Structure formats: structure tokens, C-alpha cells
Amino acid sequence: xxxSSRHSQKEVVRPRHQLLVxxxxxxxxxxxxxxxxxxxxxxxxxLNIYKTIWWLPRGPSxxxxxxxxxDFNSACFLLMVATLxxxxxxxxxxxxxxxxxxxxxxxxxxxxxxxxPSFSAIVLSFFIYRLVVxxxxxxxxxxxxx
Numbered sequence: 001x002x003x004s005s006r007h008s009q010k011e012v013v014r015p016r017h018q019l020l021v022x023x024x025x026x027x028x029x030x031x032x033x034x035x036x037x038x039x040x041x042x043x044x045x046x047l048n049i050y051k052t053i054w055w056l057p058r059g060p061s062x063x064x065x066x067x068x069x070x071d072f073n074s075a076c077f078l079l080m081v082a083t084l085x086x087x088x089x090x091x092x093x094x095x096x097x098x099x100x101x102x103x104x105x106x107x108x109x110x111x112x113x114x115x116x117p118s119f120s121a122i123v124l125s126f127f128i129y130r131l132v133v134x135x136x137x138x139x140x141x142x143x144x145x146x
Contacts, residue, residue: 038082077127091116
């Protein structure tokens with residue numbers, strides 16, 4: 001049997017379109033984009049929950065969202081939880097910078113590593129306290145849901 005020359009040679013099939021190569025972005029860029037995504041989604045959730053009938057000509061509200069109905073403490077708590085990863089990354093960068101700047105003083109880098117997380121833990125505990133005081137304890141347990 002004779003094989004045709006077209007089938008006997010292996011042909012390389014090339015894609016018609018060039019594939020996009022993902023960019024090399026740093027952790028800080030990713031964390032900032034992720035924080036922006038979380039903030040936009042939080043605003044859209046608030047828009048969905050606290051929406052008004054602002055489009056009526058003589059409606060009760062002039063804004064899209066009932067701002068007085070939003071709990072300030074829960075919004076700040078959610079903001080703090082959303083920024084925890086970025087705070088951790090910033091404290092690592094500041095600590096490594098202090099370690100390079102002051103190589104003979106390791107306590108400076110330890111203090112820089114613990115300063116921002118300690119401050120954010122204090123602020124988080126304040127907002128948790130305010131949520132528990134303003135609401136019943138069983139209503140504040142929704143924050144424990146993953």
C-alpha cells in the first residue's frame with residue numbers, strides 16, 4: 001500500500017490566535033485589586049439591602065441608599081476584616097525594610113512587624129464590642145459565619 005506524502009509527514013498544527021501570557025503582578029497589586037473587589041461587592045450588597053425608591057418624583061428619600069439604616073459599626077468591622085490581608089502584607093514589607101535598614105537592631109523589625117496587626121486587633125475588638133453592645137449577642141453571632 002502506498003501512503004500519500006501528506007499523511008506520512010507529521011504536521012504541526014499552530015493555533016490561529018496567540019495566547020495571552022498572564023502578567024507578573026506582585027502581592028501588593030493583587031491584594032489592592034482584591035480589596036477593591038471586596039469593597040465594590042460590599043457596596044452592591046448594601047445597595048441591594050438598603051435600597052430606596054429614590055426615582056419617584058416625591059419619594060421619601062433623595063439618595064439611592066438609606067444611609068441612616070446602615071450600621072456604621074458593622075460596616076467598619078467588615079472593612080477591617082477585608083483589609084487584614086493587606087495589613088499583613090504591609091507589615092511584612094515594613095519589617096523587611098527595617099531589617100535591611102537596621103541590621104544590628106532586630107527589635108526594630110519585630111516592633112514594625114507587630115505594630116500594624118496590634119493596632120488593627122485593637123480596632124477590631126472595639127468594633128466587635130460596639131456590635132455586641134448595640135445588638136443582642138445572638139444577633140452579633142452572624143459575624144462568626146465563614
